[in-house]
Amino acid sequence: MSEEAERITDIGPPHYSKFLPPVVKDNYGKWKYHEILEPGILRHVAESGDEIFSIRVASPRILTTLQARDLAEISDKYCEGFMRFTSRHNFEFLVSDKSKLEPLKAELAQRGIPKGGTGHSITNIVHTQGWIHCHTPAIDASGVVKAVMDDLFEYFGSHQLPAQLRISLACCLNMCGAVHCSDIAILGVHRTPPHIAHDKLRHLCEIPTTIASCPTGAIRPHPDKSIKSVVVNEERCMYCGNCYTMCPAMPLFDAEKGGVALLVGGKVSNAVNPPMFSRLAVPYIPNNPPRWPETVQAIRKIVIKYAEGANKWERVGEWIQRIGWEKFFEVCDIPFTFQHIDDYRWAYDTYRTSMHFKF
Amino acid sequence: MHKTPLLDQLESGPYPSFVTDLKRLLPTKPQVNDLLGQLERSYKEKITHWKHGGIVGVLGYGSGIIGRYSDLPNEFPGLEHFHTMRINQPSGWFYTSAAIRELCDIWDQYGSGVLNMHGATGDIVFLGTRTEELEPCFQALARKGFDIGGSGSAMRSPSCCVGPARCEWSCYDTLEACYDITQEYQFELHRPSFPYKFKFKFSGCPNDCVASVARADCSVIGVWKDDIRIDQSAVKAYAGGELKPRGGGSPYAKLDIQADVVELCPTGCMSFDGSTLKIDNRNCNHCMHCINLMPQALRPGTETGATLLIGSHAPILEGAQMSWVIVPFMEMEPPYDNLKEIAGNIMEWWAENGKNRERVGELILRLGMRNFLEALGLPPVPQSIKIPRANPFFFWKDADFEAEAAGKKYYTTK
Numbered sequence: 001m002s003e004e005a006e007r008i009t010d011i012g013p014p015h016y017s018k019f020l021p022p023v024v025k026d027n028y029g030k031w032k033y034h035e036i037l038e039p040g041i042l043r044h045v046a047e048s049g050d051e052i053f054s055i056r057v058a059s060p061r062i063l064t065t066l067q068a069r070d071l072a073e074i075s076d077k078y079c080e081g082f083m084r085f086t087s088r089h090n091f092e093f094l095v096s097d098k099s100k101l102e103p104l105k106a107e108l109a110q111r112g113i114p115k116g117g118t119g120h121s122i123t124n125i126v127h128t129q130g131w132i133h134c135h136t137p138a139i140d141a142s143g144v145v146k147a148v149m150d151d152l153f154e155y156f157g158s159h160q161l162p163a164q165l166r167i168s169l170a171c172c173l174n175m176c177g178a179v180h181c182s183d184i185a186i187l188g189v190h191r192t193p194p195h196i197a198h199d200k201l202r203h204l205c206e207i208p209t210t211i212a213s214c215p216t217g218a219i220r221p222h223p224d225k226s227i228k229s230v231v232v233n234e235e236r237c238m239y240c241g242n243c244y245t246m247c248p249a250m251p252l253f254d255a256e257k258g259g260v261a262l263l264v265g266g267k268v269s270n271a272v273n274p275p276m277f278s279r280l281a282v283p284y285i286p287n288n289p290p291r292w293p294e295t296v297q298a299i300r301k302i303v304i305k306y307a308e309g310a311n312k313w314e315r316v317g318e319w320i321q322r323i324g325w326e327k328f329f330e331v332c333d334i335p336f337t338f339q340h341i342d343d344y345r346w347a348y349d350t351y352r353t354s355m356h357f358k359f
Numbered sequence: 360m361h362k363t364p365l366l367d368q369l370e371s372g373p374y375p376s377f378v379t380d381l382k383r384l385l386p387t388k389p390q391v392n393d394l395l396g397q398l399e400r401s402y403k404e405k406i407t408h409w410k411h412g413g414i415v416g417v418l419g420y421g422s423g424i425i426g427r428y429s430d431l432p433n434e435f436p437g438l439e440h441f442h443t444m445r446i447n448q449p450s451g452w453f454y455t456s457a458a459i460r461e462l463c464d465i466w467d468q469y470g471s472g473v474l475n476m477h478g479a480t481g482d483i484v485f486l487g488t489r490t491e492e493l494e495p496c497f498q499a500l501a502r503k504g505f506d507i508g509g510s511g512s513a514m515r516s517p518s519c520c521v522g523p524a525r526c527e528w529s530c531y532d533t534l535e536a537c538y539d540i541t542q543e544y545q546f547e548l549h550r551p552s553f554p555y556k557f558k559f560k561f562s563g564c565p566n567d568c569v570a571s572v573a574r575a576d577c578s579v580i581g582v583w584k585d586d587i588r589i590d591q592s593a594v595k596a597y598a599g600g601e602l603k604p605r606g607g608g609s610p611y612a613k614l615d616i617q618a619d620v621v622e623l624c625p626t627g628c629m630s631f632d633g634s635t636l637k638i639d640n641r642n643c644n645h646c647m648h649c650i651n652l653m654p655q656a657l658r659p660g661t662e663t664g665a666t667l668l669i670g671s672h673a674p675i676l677e678g679a680q681m682s683w684v685i686v687p688f689m690e691m692e693p694p695y696d697n698l699k700e701i702a703g704n705i706m707e708w709w710a711e712n713g714k715n716r717e718r719v720g721e722l723i724l725r726l727g728m729r730n731f732l733e734a735l736g737l738p739p740v741p742q743s744i745k746i747p748r749a750n751p752f753f754f755w756k757d758a759d760f761e762a763e764a765a766g767k768k769y770y771t772t773k
Binding site for chain 2: 007008009010011012013014015016018019020024028029031032033034035036037038042044052054058059060061062063064065066067068069071072073075076081082083084085086087089091094113114118119120121126128129131132133134135136137140142143146147149150153156159160161162163170173174175176177178179180181209212213215240242244246248251253255256258266268269270271272273275277287289290291312313344345346
């Protein structure tokens with residue numbers, strides 16, 4: 001009983017005020033404007049005239065405690081120990097003393113920690129676990145991200161694009177990364193129905209829940225009553241993996257047929273146009289570790305065509321909306337396939353009902 | 360040491376390499392050798408080697424720990440158990456170096472030393488430990504003031520943008536709202552009792568830096584009702600090129616206020632005569648474009664609060680949804696009783712009506728928006744739709760006839 005009483009539970013996270021630099025506490029809610037002094041360096045100025053500098057640096061999201069301790073050590077040296085991470089999983093050094101800015105920049109350069117990810121850049125790719133820690137992925141996550149960011153590195157530490165460009169990756173349709181409103185979404189896709197382990201299913205799964213899990217009603221009880229299992233109407237299966245989530249005896253991996261799809265033109269910001277979903281651009285690219293060259297090339301091509309073709313301030317989706325999807329497929333040289341035509345819920349909303357198209 | 364020729368190829372190139380970083384743990388953490396070895400195997404075979412789930416946890420909690428086991432435990436014994444712990448992050452992801460070191464000390468003692476800063480929902484993710492380490496690790500964290508986050512059919516760790524801590528656009532205190540709501544729902548966070556997951560995300564302005572419109576069942580997005588604040592002298596400085604657009608974050612050296620701002624305004628509510636910028640604020644739709652481009656000249660107004668939007672989620676199962684506006688404007692002041700009341704009603708209606716693994720946005724689609732709004736006691740408002748229905752199949756209920764009989768034009772809940 002006494003041991004029970006000593007346990008600490010349900011305390012929630014620490015209050016954020018413990019972690020705010022004094023200049024932030026003094027000017028909380030009283031910031032006046034900001035500037036981006038150079039790629040990766042923000043200056044926020046308060047109504048009081050106080051200022052804080054943030055140096056944003058690249059992070060692969062997976063960190064070791066050794067790397068986290070290094071970041072803490074650098075923060076002690078230049079930032080009185082204050083730091084934060086961004087919603088895109090980058091890291092920010094919070095500098096209150098302007099004279100520390102140049103020495104910090106020098107140390108980051110010497111340690112090879114790249115700064116960037118501000119303004120009209122490609123910032124870090126928000127992503128999921130992939131093969132390093134997940135049981136449902138069609139592709140790896142961290143490796144694809146590394147390969148793509150290496151290739152697009154020139155856009156991380158610069159402001160040369162017409163607007164910001166947000167890339168996200170999810171390694172299967174479950175989309176833990178919620179990539180469905182990204183300028184470019186990299187998505188791991190399975191393309192084959194689950195393989196049913198009939199001998200294991202009755203031990204591992206509840207048959208009614210498994211049947212109910214299928215959004216297209218493709219799963220039914222095994223017609224042979226002596227086999228306590230299920231069968232899948234393969235023509236109806238769209239490989240969402242929801243049955244596998246409910247029933248471990250229905251894995252749907254296929255080493256050769258799984259791969260990458262690219263969706264483009266989404267955003268969450270309300271600026272100019274409302275938030276938009278990403279739409280299918282490339283239905284399949286082979287899964288090709290360790291550096292996924294075909295995926296990297298396909299993304300680079302879209303980025304370059306966007307940079308060439310977009311008007312000032314236009315996000316990818318706004319550029320495509322203006323030129324039309326048929327032109328997008330043409331300029332990016334992407335073949336249009338049956339997979340591009342929606343046949344799921346609300347598909348009708350995506351069919352053209354006007355003469356407003358281009359040849 | 361396992362040989363990792365494929366992963367080694369991810370050590371070159373300018374972006375930080377997770378492989379190089381992970382290798383630093385090899386001298387002290389044998390399980391990381393196995394982690395790299397198994398990952399190499401996945402790179403070779405193009406398939407995952409993690410088994411499906413497994414129910415593990417800490418005493419009294421049903422969430423926050425994701426059971427993870429290798430399907431090759433004989434080859435990679437360090438991965439026989441390799442569970443994830445989700446640790447609820449502080450609002451806005453602010454830390455001190457002391458707090459980071461405390462987290463690292465605990466994770467070095469009880470786990471693999473591998474972290475995600477942060478997971479997709481926002482938690483600090485501790486990647487890889489054994490079942491017997493979970494409880495002591497949890498209590499070591501708790502003694503330092505940290506707690507476990509959500510998973511499964513529970514409240515998930517709420518998250519928020521940087522807010523008033525370092526942003527001039529934040530229309531309410533996203534950090535405090537996030538903290539307060541997280542504390543309010545500790546029980547629901549740690550003891551899964553919902554039909555499925557439920558996420559809160561708090562963004563301070565319509566730029567929505569935490570993507571709440573796309574990924575939160577309950578999206579709280581800051582907004583102002585009054586006039587955009589204008590500093591006309593700064594407007595002139597933008598027009599003259601002394602100030603750079605977007606704070607200097609774009610490739611464009613000088614702002615063309617007419618072409619870049621006025622003509623791109625989605626409502627056409629602005630005009631510029633070469634020296635003074637005028638805004639017809641009653642027709643502004645708060646898109647943020649002009650403010651984003653001219654941060655030294657324009658700021659959101661001072662009558663601020665938030666819009667409440669409901670129902671977004673990723674594609675599983677009915678297809679991806681974005682959140683819908685249900686309350687166009689609400690005050691956002693502690694203790695946030697107005698938000699808690701609506702959220703409580705939503706959870707009750709959802710618990711009553713939702714099917715297993717049905718997100719609240721899907722339930723609204725299945726049962727209808729009217730049903731949902733009536734359950735919450737919310738009136739119909741035009742801000743909640745893009746466009747009225749085109750079909751003629753609208754329902755009439757007794758409540759509508761009763762309202763008519765009472766001399767009202769139409770039935771409403773308020």
